[in-house]
Amino acid sequence: MTAEQRSFDMSPYFEQHVFFCTNERSVGHKRGSCARKNSIGLRDYMKNQVKTKNIKNVRINTSGCLDRCELGPTLVIYPAGIWYQCNNKEDVDRIISQHLQAGDVVKDLVLTHHQVTIND
Numbered sequence: 001m002t003a004e005q006r007s008f009d010m011s012p013y014f015e016q017h018v019f020f021c022t023n024e025r026s027v028g029h030k031r032g033s034c035a036r037k038n039s040i041g042l043r044d045y046m047k048n049q050v051k052t053k054n055i056k057n058v059r060i061n062t063s064g065c066l067d068r069c070e071l072g073p074t075l076v077i078y079p080a081g082i083w084y085q086c087n088n089k090e091d092v093d094r095i096i097s098q099h100l101q102a103g104d105v106v107k108d109l110v111l112t113h114h115q116v117t118i119n120d
């Protein structure tokens with residue numbers, strides 16, 4: 001591969017990239033925040049499970065506020081662009097096995113377009 005070809009290689013570093021909101025607001029904030037709903041623990045659990053299961057080409061990253069605070073804990077997975085509400089470890093396990101490993105959408109956890117745009 002030439003240097004010119006490399007400069008135009010747009011393939012992603014990871015096949016799937018998870019952005020898990022861990023934003024925290026003060027107690028009593030009217031919108032709430034994902035960190036106040038255990039998103040940091042759930043993100044850590046997801047990272048650990050992906051590593052333990054030796055799932056390759058998947059990256060779990062921390063995200064700032066995704067602007068769907070009332071619906072959180074929230075995450076989004078690219079390149080699919082699927083948004084999820086992830087409330088507990090069971091939800092994490094389902095997102096890993098069904099979405100990240102099997103390539104299926106976990107429909108009952110998806111934030112629909114209406115929900116994703118409800119605060120706009």
Ligand code: FES
Binds near residue numbers: 021070
């Ligand atoms: S605090 Fe998580 S979406 Fe805003």
